[in-house]
Amino acid sequence: SQTIHQWPATLVQPVGSPLSLECTVEGTSNPNLYWYRQAAGRGLQLLFYSVGIGQISSEVPQNLSASRPQDRQFILSSKKLLLSDSGFYLCAWSGGSANTGELFFGEGSRLTVL
Amino acid sequence: DQQVKQNSPSLSVQEGRISILNCDYTNSMFDYFLWYKKYPAEGPTFLISISSIKDKNEDGRFTVFLNKSAKHLSLHIVPSQPGDSAVYFCAASVWSGNTPLVFGKGTRLSVIA
Numbered sequence: 001s002q003t004i005h006q007w008p009a010t011l012v013q014p015v016g017s018p019l020s021l022e023c024t025v026e027g028t029s030n031p032n033l034y035w036y037r038q039a040a041g042r043g044l045q046l047l048f049y050s051v052g053i054g055q056i057s058s059e060v061p062q063n064l065s066a067s068r069p070q071d072r073q074f075i076l077s078s079k080k081l082l083l084s085d086s087g088f089y090l091c092a093w094s095g096g097s098a099n100t101g102e103l104f105f106g107e108g109s110r111l112t113v114l
Numbered sequence: 115d116q117q118v119k120q121n122s123p124s125l126s127v128q129e130g131r132i133s134i135l136n137c138d139y140t141n142s143m144f145d146y147f148l149w150y151k152k153y154p155a156e157g158p159t160f161l162i163s164i165s166s167i168k169d170k171n172e173d174g175r176f177t178v179f180l181n182k183s184a185k186h187l188s189l190h191i192v193p194s195q196p197g198d199s200a201v202y203f204c205a206a207s208v209w210s211g212n213t214p215l216v217f218g219k220g221t222r223l224s225v226i227a
Contacts, residue, residue, distance in 0.1 A: 042219065043203065043217055043218060043220045046214050046216075088155070090157050103205070105157030105159070107156060
């Protein structure tokens with residue numbers, strides 16, 4: 001069966017510090033991978049998605065970036081965090097060898113920027 | 115420009131009664147719709163879906179209705195239980211487009227015992 005894990009679960013970082021959130025998927029190949037952010041009053045905001053290694057589409061221009069160094073690994077980064085980057089970040093996958101059209105989410109990472 | 119809209123940020127329903135959550139969309143290319151349920155500090159989990167070739171899909175206490183002409187779908191929960199209290203997200207996509215799901219802003223359902 002397929003599983004998705006993201007870490008860390010909770011992160012408190014000062015403004016201006018770097019960020020790295022990591023996500024891995026097991027049990028499927030060639031998944032589409034996504035980073036979402038849930039902020040108050042804004043629902044689930046798509047940040048980045050990837051249909052393959054090294055292929056990243058950015059939905060929202062900001063100081064965040066994403067990378068996909070391996071087929072089942074997706075990383076969300078920032079060189080310098082802003083207060084407005086605080087939120088609940090969700091990694092998700094879809095498609096791959098078990099395409100049912102659904103999106104499967106990780107457990108989420110709570111980021112607080114102080 | 116929001117392509118998927120959930121106009122009710124919150125809804126309170128008594129236990130045992132019906133909960134109806136609504137969702138509207140603007141993109142006529144959407145042909146696959148999903149509902150997700152989310153508890154605090156957890157990732158959303160898939161609840162039920164419907165493709166545009168149907169107007170109703172039922173799974174236990176959960177039924178989704180699709181009105182393509184009105185670009186409207188709704189999720190019915192009968193009977194509502196306290197454990198159903200969560201945020202519900204409506205999502206839509208173009209099945210063949212390999213494009214990301216577009217989510218609404220969510221509706222917080224509170225089921226009162």
